[in-house]
Each structure stands twice: as C-alpha cells, then as structure tokens.
Amino acid sequence: MxxxxxxxxxxxxxxxxxxxxxxxxxxxxxxxxxxxxxxxxxxxxxxxxxxxxxxxxxxxxxxxxxxxxxxxxxxxxxxxxxxxxxxxxxxxxxxxxxxxxxxxxxxxxxxxxxxxxxxxxxxxxxxxxxxxxxxKDGDRIALFIAEGGPECFQEKSGSLRECATKAREGITGVESVKALSVDEQCAKFDALSSCIVKALEECSTPTPGNMAESLLRYIRKGTPCKSN
Known part of the structure; x- marks a missing residue:
C-alpha cells in the first residue's frame, strides 16, 4: 500500500x-x-x-x-x-x-x-x-549522529546495497509487488530488516544497529504485518 x-x-x-x-x-x-x-x-x-x-x-x-x-x-x-x-x-x-x-x-x-x-x-x-x-525533541537522531551513525552507514553501504538487492529478488516491477501476498511482503520486509541490522551491528558502536532495529520494528507495527 x-x-x-x-x-x-x-x-x-x-x-x-x-x-x-x-x-x-x-x-x-x-x-x-x-x-x-x-x-x-x-x-x-x-x-x-x-x-x-x-x-x-x-x-x-x-x-x-x-x-x-x-x-x-x-x-x-x-x-x-x-x-x-x-x-x-x-x-x-x-x-x-x-x-x-x-x-x-x-x-x-x-x-x-x-x-x-x-x-x-x-x-x-x-x-x-x-x-x-x-x-523527545530529536534525542534519538542526535544520539545516532553522536555515536557515529552516518559513518557506520557509509562504512557498510556495500552490505546495505546487498541487502536491498536480495530484497528485490523476484521483483520485476510494481505488478510483481502487487502479486505478493501480505505474508510474502512481510517475509521480505523481515528479511531485509534482519540483513540491515546484522550489517550495522558490525560497526564499532552498537547504537546504529540498535536504532535501525528499533525503527524497523516501529515501521512494522504500522503495517498489516503487525498481526502476523
């Protein structure tokens, strides 16, 4: 949607x-x-x-x-x-x-x-x-930057692109996305989330990975996946 x-x-x-x-x-x-x-x-x-x-x-x-x-x-x-x-x-x-x-x-x-x-x-x-x-007036994003979040994302940009590539497997266009069931879409989202978090956890500080995980969970709660 x-x-x-x-x-x-x-x-x-x-x-x-x-x-x-x-x-x-x-x-x-x-x-x-x-x-x-x-x-x-x-x-x-x-x-x-x-x-x-x-x-x-x-x-x-x-x-x-x-x-x-x-x-x-x-x-x-x-x-x-x-x-x-x-x-x-x-x-x-x-x-x-x-x-x-x-x-x-x-x-x-x-x-x-x-x-x-x-x-x-x-x-x-x-x-x-x-x-x-x-x-809390942006405390999360301030902490993310203070703990080297942008640098972590840059360092792991190759791994993050690989995560996106894997998530797009079998997707050839908008119609193929529409053809996916809710369960299939949720499975792709969960796989992408796990891949992103795993990549960011390899950075020197845990904050970027932890924050990405929290954000992705937050996003998931606002989708039909929340009941799955």
Whole structure:
C-alpha cells in the first residue's frame, strides 16, 4: 500500500533534479508518472499531480536546507549541542507532516483504487515515522549522529546495497509487488530488516544497529504485518 506513496515522494525529488539526475533519468521519472496516471484512468490529472509533487519539494526545501543542517551539526558536535540542533528542526515536524499529507492528497487521482482506499493508513505511518525520529525533541537522531551513525552507514553501504538487492529478488516491477501476498511482503520486509541490522551491528558502536532495529520494528507495527 505504501510502495506507491513513497515512490511518488522520491519521484518528486527526481522531477526537480534535486539529486542531480541527468536529463534521461529525469525524463524516465516523468514518464513513470505519466504512465501511472494513464493506467489508472487519470491521464487528465498528470499536470495536477506533477504540480503537487513540485509543491511538495518546494515545501520540503522551505523547511530544510541540507547544507545548512550539515554545517550546524558539525559546529554542534564539539560542544555536545546536537540536541539543540534537532530540537529546532523537530519543531518543524507539524509543517513537514502537512507537506506530506498535501502531497498524498495531490497524487491520489493517479493511484490505483486499492491504494486510494488505504491512504489514511499511509498518512498515519508517515506521521509515526516523524514522531519516532523526533521523540523527545530529536534525542534519538542526535544520539545516532553522536555515536557515529552516518559513518557506520557509509562504512557498510556495500552490505546495505546487498541487502536491498536480495530484497528485490523476484521483483520485476510494481505488478510483481502487487502479486505478493501480505505474508510474502512481510517475509521480505523481515528479511531485509534482519540483513540491515546484522550489517550495522558490525560497526564499532552498537547504537546504529540498535536504532535501525528499533525503527524497523516501529515501521512494522504500522503495517498489516503487525498481526502476523
């Protein structure tokens, strides 16, 4: 249910070249949006959806400047003031939730009926993830960075890519994802989670692995997998 929602969020970034995609890659993303809308009987909504995606990126960029955030984090590390940095940014979480909700509503016309029927749950999951990260004004993310979390992820990037590759085995596109039963989707999620945690546990400190495990468990509780 959430695959398409997150896909559109990433496409939003791609459409504006936020990750410096080349013209060919950017065009493929636009084509995906066009095809998705057309397949779901909403060809007349393509412009509306692209505008919603652009507005989402503008909204997000209005709240966060990654270069500024990076500089603030580096300046705060020596003084042990990371908690103050994330307290400031977590105070923006209500606006971020609104950005995401507006995006979700904007892309709704191009989503399949079964996904549209479950968008309420999708909003709850995104809200819960933000609340997890900003628990106690961002204490978790501050600890993650202070304990070398980003460095751990970079060190284990190869292993994490292998985890993702294994999770995609048998998946050739959106239709193959839809064909998976809930049990099969949950099994893939659990296998991916275990692989990620195992890789991060090999870092010099346990915090990144422990935090990833907590986050993945939190995500799982917001899915149909919780009853399995």
């Amino acid at each position: 959430l695959f398409k929602v997150f896909l559109v969020a990433f496409m939003a970034v791609g459409v504006l070249g936020e990750f410096k995609l080349n013209d060919d890659a950017r065009q493929k993303i636009k084509d995906t949006i066009k095809n998705t809308c057309t397949e779901n009987g909403a060809a007349d909504k393509i412009d509306q959806v692209e505008e919603s995606i652009k507005n989402f990126v503008d909204c997000f960029k209005g709240l966060f400047n990654f270069e500024t955030l990076k500089n603030e984090i580096e300046a705060a590390k020596p003084n042990g003031a990371l908690d103050e940095v994330f307290k400031k940014y977590c105070a923006k979480s209500p606006q971020l939730k609104t950005c995401i909700h507006t995006l979700t509503e904007g892309v709704t016309p191009c989503l399949p009926a079964n996904i549209r029927d479950n968008l309420g749950a999708g909003k709850n999951v995104s809200d819960q993830l933000i609340d997890f990260v900003c628990y």
